[in-house]
Amino acid sequence: MPFVLKRLVTSLVVIWVIITATFVLMKLCPGGPFDRERGLPEAVEKNISARYGLDQPPSRQYLRYVGSLLHGDLGPSYHYQGQSVGRLIAEKFPRSAVIGLLSILFSIGVGVPAGVFCSVRQNRWGDRLTMLITIVGVSVPSFILATLLQYVAAVRWKIFNAAGLTNWYDAILPALALSVYSLAFITRLTRSSFLDVLHDEWVRTAYAKGLAPLRVLVCHVLRNAILPVVTYLGPLTAAVLTGSLVVEKIFSIPGLGGFFVTSVFNRDYPLIMGVTIFYSSLLVALNFLVDMVYVWLDPRISYEGAKTA
Amino acid sequence: MKLSPRKGPPEGLEAESQARCLCYRVTSPGRTVVRRLAHNPSAVAGCMLILSLMLFALIGPSLTPHAYDDQDYDHMREPPSRRFWFGTDEVGRDLFVLMAMGARVSLEVGLFASLISLVIGVGYGAISGWFGGRTDQLMMRIVDTLYGIPLVLIVINLMVILGSGLQNVFLALGFVYWLDMARIVRGQVLRLRTYIYVEAARVVGAGWARVLLRHILPNTLGPIIVTLTLTVPNAIFTESFLSYIGLGVSAPNESWGTLASAGSRLEFLRSSPYLALFPAAAISLAMLAFNFVGDGLRDALDPRHVERQR
Numbered sequence: 001m002p003f004v005l006k007r008l009v010t011s012l013v014v015i016w017v018i019i020t021a022t023f024v025l026m027k028l029c030p031g032g033p034f035d036r037e038r039g040l041p042e043a044v045e046k047n048i049s050a051r052y053g054l055d056q057p058p059s060r061q062y063l064r065y066v067g068s069l070l071h072g073d074l075g076p077s078y079h080y081q082g083q084s085v086g087r088l089i090a091e092k093f094p095r096s097a098v099i100g101l102l103s104i105l106f107s108i109g110v111g112v113p114a115g116v117f118c119s120v121r122q123n124r125w126g127d128r129l130t131m132l133i134t135i136v137g138v139s140v141p142s143f144i145l146a147t148l149l150q151y152v153a154a155v156r157w158k159i160f161n162a163a164g165l166t167n168w169y170d171a172i173l174p175a176l177a178l179s180v181y182s183l184a185f186i187t188r189l190t191r192s193s194f195l196d197v198l199h200d201e202w203v204r205t206a207y208a209k210g211l212a213p214l215r216v217l218v219c220h221v222l223r224n225a226i227l228p229v230v231t232y233l234g235p236l237t238a239a240v241l242t243g244s245l246v247v248e249k250i251f252s253i254p255g256l257g258g259f260f261v262t263s264v265f266n267r268d269y270p271l272i273m274g275v276t277i278f279y280s281s282l283l284v285a286l287n288f289l290v291d292m293v294y295v296w297l298d299p300r301i302s303y304e305g306a307k308t309a
Numbered sequence: 310m311k312l313s314p315r316k317g318p319p320e321g322l323e324a325e326s327q328a329r330c331l332c333y334r335v336t337s338p339g340r341t342v343v344r345r346l347a348h349n350p351s352a353v354a355g356c357m358l359i360l361s362l363m364l365f366a367l368i369g370p371s372l373t374p375h376a377y378d379d380q381d382y383d384h385m386r387e388p389p390s391r392r393f394w395f396g397t398d399e400v401g402r403d404l405f406v407l408m409a410m411g412a413r414v415s416l417e418v419g420l421f422a423s424l425i426s427l428v429i430g431v432g433y434g435a436i437s438g439w440f441g442g443r444t445d446q447l448m449m450r451i452v453d454t455l456y457g458i459p460l461v462l463i464v465i466n467l468m469v470i471l472g473s474g475l476q477n478v479f480l481a482l483g484f485v486y487w488l489d490m491a492r493i494v495r496g497q498v499l500r501l502r503t504y505i506y507v508e509a510a511r512v513v514g515a516g517w518a519r520v521l522l523r524h525i526l527p528n529t530l531g532p533i534i535v536t537l538t539l540t541v542p543n544a545i546f547t548e549s550f551l552s553y554i555g556l557g558v559s560a561p562n563e564s565w566g567t568l569a570s571a572g573s574r575l576e577f578l579r580s581s582p583y584l585a586l587f588p589a590a591a592i593s594l595a596m597l598a599f600n601f602v603g604d605g606l607r608d609a610l611d612p613r614h615v616e617r618q619r
Binding site: 022028029135136139140141147148150151155163238245249250261279280283 | 460462546550555556569579585592600
């Protein structure tokens with residue numbers, strides 16, 4: 001399938017562009033990474049520069065960086081001495097992934113049924129109420145919600161731990177805080193997408209031939225109306241990623257999000273670059289997958305025919 | 310815009326609907342939009358919220374005797390009272406004044422960041438749509454690429470380079486949030502440039518810049534305004550987000566984000582939750598207001614609006 005190949009190549013190019021762009025950005029940063037340790041003897045400074053390859057011209061550094069990336073090596077961290085960026089990411093990411101997956105599952109698992117419910121009962125009070133709640137959900141930032149949840153559920157009611165991640169139970173609050181925006185968005189998306197389809201004639205046919213309403217919705221309408229939600233999977237993951245930066249900090253979860261923010265303050269350039277590249281690649285890969293699922297879900301879409309004039 | 314096909318009010322209609330019928334015939338597009346907005350309760354609520362927010366930002370600091378850097382060491386972390394309407398923070402500053410200063414920051418960010426994104430987005434989209442072909446393909450591929458990356462990561466990377474500070478927040482946000490605008494303007498230009506009046510303008514010798522600025526862009530004003538209104542809450546959110554994690558406005562200045570961040574430390578949440586509550590409510594309300602108005606505008610400018618309401 002040439003389309004798959006084409007998309008694969010584009011994805012790889014995108015990742016390469018991201019790598020190059022972050023590298024250039026980091027080189028543009030004013031001041032060296034070790035400026036904070038002032039008053040170092042010149043010899044020591046030289047040694048440090050040589051150790052991290054900073055004494056070489058930028059083009060050389062770039063080639064070396066890309067070369068080591070091809071081996072899966074994201075370089076050494078400046079701040080955490082003797083640790084490689086790859087190791088640090090591998091250590092921190094699983095915790096973030098658990099919370100992120102939980103919140104994605106939650107937003108889809110609740111958002112899609114809620115949207116279907118709203119579309120079926122369009123303009124009744126249940127629909128109106130849900131729509132009102134969702135616009136509030138879209139507007140309240142995740143870090144505000146995290147604080148609020150922490151205050152109500154952990155400080156006031158004491159049914160959750162306020163901070164830390166010791167067992168799966170602790171993942172619920174942060175996952176909840178992360179998912180509200182996407183949950184609300186998916187509900188609205190599903191509703192409008194279902195409304196577009198529900199009035200089609202083939203739906204009436206399905207009802208007319210005596211199928212149970214639930215069967216019509218799940219077997220016939222869902223497959224046709226779910227495409228926008230599938231497309232939203234990429235932005236959804238991006239939103240969860242973004243939220244995790246601050247939500248993990250609020251709940252003191254030792255995951256990659258909070259770690260990334262700390263590394264920004266440490267001016268740990270290789271780590272900032274590494275995490276940016278890692279997250280971006282994750283999203284590019286996901287978007288690639290979404291495109292594949294798209295073609296599989298809706299055979300009418302063929303990318304071959306859509307050659308741009 | 311909305312012309313009634315009938316010449317005069319048909320017989321048998323009551324006076325009121327006759328009047329409405331007449332009204333329909335004379336309304337201009339701008340009036341139609343305003344009228345539709347006025348009939349949308351959430352959009353009206355949003356407008357009022359935004360207005361009161363502006364008022365708060367403008368005259369809020371002069372309502373209390375406290376300056377925003379006044380420190381009262383006898384009243385630290387005091388709950389709201391008659392003297393300190395929103396209470397005081399951990400170094401004895403009046404939260405009401407701080408909140409008003411925060412409102413200024415948020416509104417400024419919303420305004421300037423969306424203006425920068427407007428200039429970049431409209432310029433980029435218009436050029437891409439006008440020239441079409443290879444140029445268009447390349448330019449849109451770049452936009453697609455940027456869409457694939459979490460925008461906040463780019464903003465954070467930009468802030469690392471630029472350093473914290475309000476102006477840098479404007480720049481970083483403006484440089485990132487033009488993507489939607491570029492896409493929408495490009496689509497519109499692509500559609501409009503085939504129209505006959507555009508051809509006519511070119512025939513009489515108008516250059517491409519003039520055609521774009523004088524003839525095409527005014528006709529895409531609707532979508533541009535909607536996108537602009539929806540960029541504002543995004544910018545406000547991202548600023549407070551950056552400030553919350555410590556990358557936004559810096560030390561003597563405060564924004565809602567830094568206030569919320571300072572107030573949501575766990576020990577403060579236990580003893581003085583209002584410190585987090587006020588800024589949190591302010592951020593949410595501001596975003597809600599702009600989202601309401603943006604959604605309302607989109608509905609009001611949508612030509613399919615009437616059929617949908619049915």
